[in-house]
Amino acid sequence: MSDMPPPRFYHFAAAVAAGGLITLMVQFNGILAIYGSLLFASWIPHLTGTCAALIMLAVLRPRRAAMARPPIWTYLGGVSGAFTVMLTSFTVNTALALSGTIALGLVGQMIFSLFADMRGLFGLPKRLPGRQEYKSLALIIAGSMILIFFGRGA
Amino acid sequence: MIWLAGLAILAGVLVSLSRQINGRLALSTSATESSLWNHVVGLTFLSFAALLFGGLFAGQPQAAPWWAFLGGPVGMVFIAAGSWLISRLGAAQTAILIIAGQMISGVALDIMTGTPGNLWAQVTGVALILLGIKSGQGRKS
Numbered sequence: 001m002s003d004m005p006p007p008r009f010y011h012f013a014a015a016v017a018a019g020g021l022i023t024l025m026v027q028f029n030g031i032l033a034i035y036g037s038l039l040f041a042s043w044i045p046h047l048t049g050t051c052a053a054l055i056m057l058a059v060l061r062p063r064r065a066a067m068a069r070p071p072i073w074t075y076l077g078g079v080s081g082a083f084t085v086m087l088t089s090f091t092v093n094t095a096l097a098l099s100g101t102i103a104l105g106l107v108g109q110m111i112f113s114l115f116a117d118m119r120g121l122f123g124l125p126k127r128l129p130g131r132q133e134y135k136s137l138a139l140i141i142a143g144s145m146i147l148i149f150f151g152r153g154a
Numbered sequence: 155m156i157w158l159a160g161l162a163i164l165a166g167v168l169v170s171l172s173r174q175i176n177g178r179l180a181l182s183t184s185a186t187e188s189s190l191w192n193h194v195v196g197l198t199f200l201s202f203a204a205l206l207f208g209g210l211f212a213g214q215p216q217a218a219p220w221w222a223f224l225g226g227p228v229g230m231v232f233i234a235a236g237s238w239l240i241s242r243l244g245a246a247q248t249a250i251l252i253i254a255g256q257m258i259s260g261v262a263l264d265i266m267t268g269t270p271g272n273l274w275a276q277v278t279g280v281a282l283i284l285l286g287i288k289s290g291q292g293r294k295s
Contacts, residue, residue, distance in 0.1 A: 019255020048226025108166025144280030
């Protein structure tokens, strides 16, 4: 069924905490966008993030997981990320607004993630989600949609 | 409207694609190194966009408070975390748990900053999300 060992509690905790980091990051970058251009608000975090990664590598010196060189395309994740920023900063200013952009983005993420898991795309472990996991996904998506569309408006 | 919706969905697909590619790089290197390359390549790409379209320093960016520049380091940790988690939780579960954390912390921030909100929607939404996190953990592989 699955090439992946069962996840542990700290993996769950780390993923939820990482979601908290996005909330923080969106706040910071949003303030940059008030003072500067949208491009600036994306360019600066990439610059300061690069510096932070260099410092962290110099301090922690993590071991390389494999001796073999990774394929060249694995270095291109940042292009996809940069395109995302351009797309979303466009769609939030249309009829979709922020709520539509977030809700549809969530749908796109989930469909492609499930497809990728089932196929084991890009050399990542293959896994078939079970019933319990689909239930979990449905509950979190339902709760998110309620927050996106009804959470802010009184 | 349909093509706008398509663009917003595509943005979500690209988020997932980016995390998978970074996750694959982390399997050969490390999560931090994967995050570094994500940022270097993104920075290069955006710099070309800036040269092409101009207007990078439009407005009054120097007037922004210094701490607003900390989004970069926060994002760097976030990308490293995603690259580390995706090969351990899978793409779907990594994505949904990050979304769950984003939603719950968003509500917490709204409450802390006194942003007006619909209390019932907030309670129902957060309760469903917590239930979802709990039931996902019960998965036996």
